[in-house]
Amino acid sequence: MKKNTMALVQIVEPNTPVDKSQPRLAVGIDLGTTNSLVASVRNDVPVPLADTQGRFALASAVRYLKDNTVSVGRDAKQCASCDPYNCILSVKRLIGRGLEDVQQLGEQLPYRFQDGDSQMPLIETVQGCKSPVEVSAEILKVLRQRAEQVLGGDLFGAVITVPAYFDDAQRQATKDAARLAGINVLRLLNEPTAAAVAYGLDKQAEGVIVVYDLGGGTFDVSILRLTRGVFEVLATGGDSALGGDDFDHAIANWIVQQAGVSSDLEPGEQRRLMRLACDVKEALSSAESTLVQYKAWQAELSRADFEQLITPLVARSLKACRRALRDSDVELEEIAAVVMVGGSTRVPYVREQVAHMFAREPLADIDPDKVVALGAALQADVLAGNQADSDNLLLLDVIPLSLGLETMGDLVEKIVPRNTTIPVTRTQDFTTARDGQTAIALHIVQGERELASASRSLARFELRGIPPMVAGAAKVRVSFQVDADGLLSVTATETRSGVEARVEIKPSYGLSEDAISRMLEESIENAEQDRKARGLREQQVNAQRLLETVRAALQSDGNLLNEQERALIDEQLEKLEQAQQGDEIGAIARQIQQLNAATHEFASRRMDATVKRAFAGRQLEEV
Amino acid sequence: MANAAVAKALVSDMAKPTSNFFSLLELPLDFTVDLALLSHNYREAAKAVHPDRYASASDQDKRLAVQRSAELNQAYETLKSTTRRALYLLNLQEPMDEEATVQDTEFFMQQIQWREELEDLSDSEDIAALEVFKKRLRQLRGELDIEFAAVWQDGSQRELAERLVRRMQFLDKVLYEVRQLEERLDD
């Protein structure tokens, strides 16, 4: 290992990569409903990465072929009407949702669904039943391969963007998809926040920024305050089932009505009609009127008529804006910029309405198709520790939807209200309702509704083994923790007896841990040898990284330890060093754990010291 | 399990503060807070402990960062709102029993009157009048802050201080209902 000669003055940043000349390969991925994109910071500038034919956008379309191959992108999209059952489009509208939700999306989906073991919709294809998580993973795999080819190496990790309005189940499912694709998720980042980052850093802006993001299948609005590189999300809102696809449906319905054809179309025909509607819509963004031809029927559709068709849809988005504005406590006059993101903001009517509502011309000077991926790439670069001065960027995001528990009478007790800054931990005490009650059932829900039955059900679990007591005597402490990805875990403890239950919220609509492991194993079955070698290498790298972090920490903050504490850590360092040179995965993992345990208190003290330094830095700056 | 539902909460999590939010944010322990300094210090501290700064650190550091950030966020949120700040200060002196039923006759009459007004507004759907109502409540809410600032440190006026906090909480609740009504009228 290289000796750090500057140790006395250098404050070692926790995220610093092992070797500065070799930045870690990190990318931002915009996993869109319609199109997906991957970008990376190169020479300090975020750039989108192209495929071998020079195209940036990858159509979010997956086709399962008979010969067991999978095609992703434009080719798959083009086959949507000839092979409707095996071509999956807009899978993002299905991810993390139950079959019931999907059927309520109010559209005819041309797939054959099957009930999965977890109420998750499974799509029947020639290659068997596929979950939305698996389908998304196919898209991510292609982007990962593209990135590794362009950047020339294994990816260290990726920041993957999700609509701000995604609930816990949708986020978890997205993260699972990334895992299936072999991607180390550095962070799930909200799409509007990513866009704000790209804008804010590019324009050196300060103040309140509103991001209006209308894509193919989702709508998000976020209100952020940018102060010297810190992006504080004040409020977010949206609709995870509102987008350009709905404009298409509005036109398709109009065609069906006007042409007097049956609305009950077979899947291939349905897809052809949607395609036509989409073309008409996009044409109307530049033309005042366009000729619509469907089978033997034809008619002119003017922009004004189209605007009338989408008025209620755009109104829905504006309503969400007003709500976010109220939640943020920001006055209209305080807004410094309104940023437009997403392909559907190309519709002139959308821009007009947004301009009218915020009383200012919205900005769209960074390509609205790329801005999310670019922002994600910037964040990925910071998280990977590639930026010398990581003080330049910090994102403080919020949860979009309240989290709560079902209480008596189908009511919801909100534990974490919407727009609370993450990470967050909240605890609340509950008690038993009956004498001798030995178990308590917890039903975790998300959303703004007052009734549990009307809310999104995330998980149910039970705390058992409570000693019998009179009603009201037991004290059950329920703790909700939401991490920086916006993912929830819940624990419940009966504090008088110490009985504890813990759940990582695995939403009822996702894949089980077993299923993911199985799929991961299946996908690398043929490369058993390879897998072992890779596992060992990964573990060795982990060990190396930990060794270097701890040593660097000792050099800069060793004074926080007394001799005895120091000796203990040195001993564990030595042991890990030895294990790391061997080829026993288990031994390395054990020593990593040991070293972690030995440095627990040290890490805690260092973090306190970092905070003190942060304040000290400020005082110097202000004198 | 027959009884699926859980009974109502007993104690809120703020009853027993574990560490002092003021010192965490490097602010003097006082009801009057310099809000610009509060958010400035919050951002500085967040830069030091946010999980993003530990994205490629050990799992241990990551967990710790989540914990510290959550604590910091709670501190910030508590001190940002004058209601929560007031309650927090009283709880530092001596935990306040929030579930206790206390007589506040004068205020009780007020409450009834506001409720009626709110119901009328809900029926009439008069947005302009709702705006006026909201302004009035905000004004009263601000006056409570001033009253509280004058008495909270005086141990002999503890009862009054607690009464003011309860009034703040109630007014916040009415203001929240006003917002919900605004949302409904926005349809």
Ligand SMILES: Nc1ncnc2c1ncn2[C@@H]1O[C@H](COP(=O)(O)OP(=O)(O)O)[C@@H](O)[C@H]1O
């Ligand atoms: N010129 C245009 N006019 C109107 N809509 C457009 C135009 N270009 C793209 N769109 C629409 O934008 C949507 C895709 O936007 P995008 O931001 O890529 O979505 P997502 O992030 O959901 O993948 C589609 O509904 C597409 O039809």
Ligand SMILES: [Mg+2]
């Ligand atoms: Mg998008």
